[in-house]
Amino acid sequence: MRQNDEVRVQILATSDMHSRILDGDLESHIYRAGTYIERVREQYKNVMLLDNGGSLAGSIASFYYAIVAPYKRHPMIKLMNAMNYDASGMSANGFKFGLDFLNRSVALARFPWLSANITYAMTKEPYFSTPYLLKSFDGVRIAVVGLTSDDLVHNENIEMEHDIAVEHATTAAKRWIRYIHEVAEPDFLIVLYHGNCLRDRYTSNMDTENQAQKIMTEAGIVDLMITGHAYETKVGYQGRTAFVQAGQNAEKLIHVDVKFRKRRNTNELLAVTTEVIHLESYEESPALLELTHYDRKAVRNWQNEQIHQQTTNLEFESVSVLLQRRHPFIQLLSDVIKQVVLCDITCVHIPLPTSTGLQDCLRNEDIYHAYPHPDKPLDIELTGADIKRLIESAAAQLIVKDQQVIFDETQDPTLFQFWSGFNYTLDMSQPKYKRVVDFELHETDTYRVVMTDYCYRHYRHLLSQAVIHERYVITMPELILERLHQGAPITVEKDNMTIIGL
The missing domain is CATH 3.90.780.10 (5'-Nucleotidase, C-terminal domain)
Structure with a gap:
């Protein structure tokens, strides 16, 4: 086989970064993630960068920019724009600070936010306009569909109830995955599902279903499932589907190497190799640090102010x-x-x-x-x-x-x-x-x-x-x-x- 008959695509995934933009924070590695991502782009031609959601809430910085200074441009969006994310999933806690804050943040992003099962309450059309993304790498078509756990969204914010509806994630997955295969005919399909496979310690309903597993086994052909809302980072397989859980706070990063063989009319999937990248050994990106210098200074001044x-x-x-x-x-x-x-x-x-x-x-x-x-x-x-x-x-x-x-x-x-x-x-x-x-x-x-x-x-x-x-x-x-x-x-x-x- 000639080398030009082979196409490799590097898929990098983060999740639940929680707006941890303060350098020196032991639980924040987004600047180190930026360094690793840049090195991968220098080494490989075809790179797709995805986030599984949970980037806008969960830290003192997110609280500051949502409640104390909502008029300021959110530094997490600035960082993700600068890092050239291809798409982000949508988490339940994205709604924590209300629809006005969320819509403003989404509008300032230079990448789509994907959620096929969050819709307008009246029209049932996708609320974020883009339920899935289709991108081509040297003729290899990769589709990414976003889904959000309806159980998690249900109790997040009552303000939004008249505006949006949340469809059962498994039901939406079956419909949209079938549609994408019929219309877009991708060579590789990725599901960004914000919801993990582990039941919460305080879940009152012990019969809560494992939606991630049901999507992989019942919704159709899924080549890669990326889940979030979890503390752990792990990789594995569910049947033919590669499964990765991207952890939180960018402490680690998932690197998936996907290899295809080009044929006359199709592209054959040869191998999917997953790796967990530990970011502690990477230096923080000076360019990203400079980008958020004044944002971090504003947060620190506010948090240290005595009442x-x-x-x-x-x-x-x-x-x-x-x-x-x-x-x-x-x-x-x-x-x-x-x-x-x-x-x-x-x-x-x-x-x-x-x-x-x-x-x-x-x-x-x-x-x-x-x-x-x-x-x-x-x-x-x-x-x-x-x-x-x-x-x-x-x-x-x-x-x-x-x-x-x-x-x-x-x-x-x-x-x-x-x-x-x-x-x-x-x-x-x-x-x-x-x-x-x-x-x-x-x-x-x-x-x-x-x-x-x-x-x-x-x-x-x-x-x-x-x-x-x-x-x-x-x-x-x-x-x-x-x-x-x-x-x-x-x-x-x-x-x-x-x-x-x-």
């Missing part, structure tokens, strides 16, 4: 401590949400399973690490029965151990609600979903409640008669900053939740 000089003590050792008595940190969350909506009843949650509150002289960075999510207040009307159902679901996450009530380790403690404005008792000797006793509210009456949209998003299936009066745009971290800037002491209310039956 006030007073020592704050809103710390707790573990989330289970919050069950023993009303804690000043929970009181802070309740107070700030009341600043937006004047309601007697509030419903808040802890922001992270690993939450430990706040302490010492605080900087902006401390607020971000204590509450990194852009949760927003929601003015809603609920019946007493709705509220009781919410509390029962939260109480079902609790267990008794050594004469103390704690969170069940298999459950997500961020889904536990902390209420104020009425008294109630949980009897831990009773079976799950029958633990609420001495409930002060009337189940048939309606009540005005201010709660975080996070609580609503995850429990709306229990709210039979909920009426949303207003969704506010200001986020909980911004409200916390505003409250702490005031410097007024936090007055902890009397305990309203009593736990018995230990």
Whole structure:
């Protein structure tokens, strides 16, 4: 076989880079990835660079450019443009900061964002216009189709619900992969699926299907599956399909070498070789560092800015401590949400399973690490029965151990609600979903409640008669900053939740 009868294409893949653009950050290697990518392009003629999504949220830099300085050009887009990405998939957390932010970021990118199963709610047309990409290398046609886990998108942001719809990823994959093979006739088809093969530790539905595996086995001919939303980097095969998981934060990079033999009317796939590239040994790209010099400086100046000089003590050792008595940190969350909506009843949650509150002289960075999510207040009307159902679901996450009530380790403690404005008792000797006793509210009456949209998003299936009066745009971290800037002491209310039956 003559050498010119062979075509090799190098496919490089990153995932979940989370806008980690601060150099010196041990979890950020995008500048090292830039160096490796440039070397591959110098060595090979045909190179395709893909990202599997998750680049716009998940770090203090992403928070700064979405919430604090949304008018500035996002440095992650600047970097990806400069690195000449061919396409990016779409992750669920791309919607975390709302559609306006996402649409603005996508509009500034010089590469397409691919998601075949995210559509306009009314027309069902692809929301990002480009469900797949077709690119030719020396006559070899490579197609890339993007898919996003519908399970992950479902609870991300209620603002977008009237604008977009999310089709089941496997269903969309079957239709689009068949269409691409019929119309585009690619020699090699890649699926960018943002969703991994591992169930989340806190998944409440243990029957959650493995959509990545179903796409590979049921959706048609897939030559390469690239998944994301995972901490691990791994490669393997599912039947004839090469499978790679690209990890996170550009700590590693997937390099796939695809070899074809050119024939008269077709191109024969000869081999697919996958490799995990460890980037620690590569130098950071000076050109990329220079590109984001002022962006990184702006983030660092903001994160190190002190809120006030007073020592704050809103710390707790573990989330289970919050069950023993009303804690000043929970009181802070309740107070700030009341600043937006004047309601007697509030419903808040802890922001992270690993939450430990706040302490010492605080900087902006401390607020971000204590509450990194852009949760927003929601003015809603609920019946007493709705509220009781919410509390029962939260109480079902609790267990008794050594004469103390704690969170069940298999459950997500961020889904536990902390209420104020009425008294109630949980009897831990009773079976799950029958633990609420001495409930002060009337189940048939309606009540005005201010709660975080996070609580609503995850429990709306229990709210039979909920009426949303207003969704506010200001986020909980911004409200916390505003409250702490005031410097007024936090007055902890009397305990309203009593736990018995230990």
